Amino acid sequence: MSVTFERKSDTLIALLSGEIDHHTAAEFRESIDREAEMLRPGLLVLDFGGIGFMDSSGIGLIMGRYKNAAAYGGSVRVINAPPMIERMMKLAGIGRLDVL
Amino acid sequence: MKSKAKNEMKLVIPSNSANESFARTAVAAFMAQLDPTIEEMTDVKTAISEAVTNCIVHAYRDTIGTIWIEARIYDDGRICISVKDKGCGIPDVAKAREPLFTTGGSERAGLGFAVMESFTDKLRVRSAVGKGTTVTMEKRIAQRYRHDG
Numbered sequence: 488m489s490v491t492f493e494r495k496s497d498t499l500i501a502l503l504s505g506e507i508d509h510h511t512a513a514e515f516r517e518s519i520d521r522e523a524e525m526l527r528p529g530l531l532v533l534d535f536g537g538i539g540f541m542d543s544s545g546i547g548l549i550m551g552r553y554k555n556a557a558a559y560g561g562s563v564r565v566i567n568a569p570p571m572i573e574r575m576m577k578l579a580g581i582g583r584l585d586v587l
Numbered sequence: 588m589k590s591k592a593k594n595e596m597k598l599v600i601p602s603n604s605a606n607e608s609f610a611r612t613a614v615a616a617f618m619a620q621l622d623p624t625i626e627e628m629t630d631v632k633t634a635i636s637e638a639v640t641n642c643i644v645h646a647y648r649d650t651i652g653t654i655w656i657e658a659r660i661y662d663d664g665r666i667c668i669s670v671k672d673k674g675c676g677i678p679d680v681a682k683a684r685e686p687l688f689t690t691g692g693s694e695r696a697g698l699g700f701a702v703m704e705s706f707t708d709k710l711r712v713r714s715a716v717g718k719g720t721t722v723t724m725e726k727r728i729a730q731r732y733r734h735d736g
Contacts, residue, residue: 506608508604508607508608508611508636508640509604509607509636509640509643509644510604510605510607510608512694516694540611540629540632540633540636541633542633542636542637542640542702543637543640543695543696543698543699543701543702544640544695544696546696546698547694547695547696548694550694550696551694571626571629571633575633575698575702578686578698578701578702578705579686579687579696579698580687
């Protein structure tokens with residue numbers, strides 16, 4: 488797994504690549520939180536374009552970042568979610584949190 | 588009538604989280620002989636990943652135990668997979684199967700059983716507190732017919 492970051496004004500884009508499961512989610516989480524805590528961006532964009540597999544740990548990852556961002560007034564958006572990932576997000580009702 | 592499996596596999600692993608990837612990949616490699624679509628294969632991999640994660644996060648929380656995975660394939664294209672642990676067991680299986688219910692902390696979505704149910708055709712959960720849990724899943728892989736000539 489790897490995460491690379493891009494910053495555009497008040498937006499932090501995290502480009503995720505690899506597979507997300509309970510094991511790797513911890514590494515993704517630490518990496519994203521470290522950067523987001525430092526920059527406190529108005530918008531955190533999670534780019535799933537490089538994710539080849541994700542179980543529900545990925546949903547936990549999104550929900551956790553959403554809560555963290557909301558705590559300091561920021562928001563989270565998920566982009567480039569493959570159809571499989573969107574299916575799971577809808578199962579979780581994450582579409583209703585307006586992150587997709 | 589109970590049909591006979593045409594092939595089967597067994598995998599026994601310790602509940603290290605690094606084995607989540609190994610477990611789903613091993614079952615996916617086994618089911619490849621059914622010639623599944625990528626989507627069917629991903630469905631099964633996701634369901635296995637959820638079942639194994641439950642063993643690690645819940646059944647053997649803060650400990651390392653053994654996980655038994657068995658898969659059988661049948662002539663009609665079905666694959667049946669069981670994931671068994673001898674961990675703490677689930678006091679209320681119906682509650683545990685509700686979407687968004689979790690005892691796994693704020694980073695867990697509580698979707699494990701919902702995903703297993705949605706991504707396979709049949710899900711059965713048998714659990715006894717203090718004895719362990721066995722999750723059995725079944726999925727039918729669409730048979731594609733060969734056009735020769």
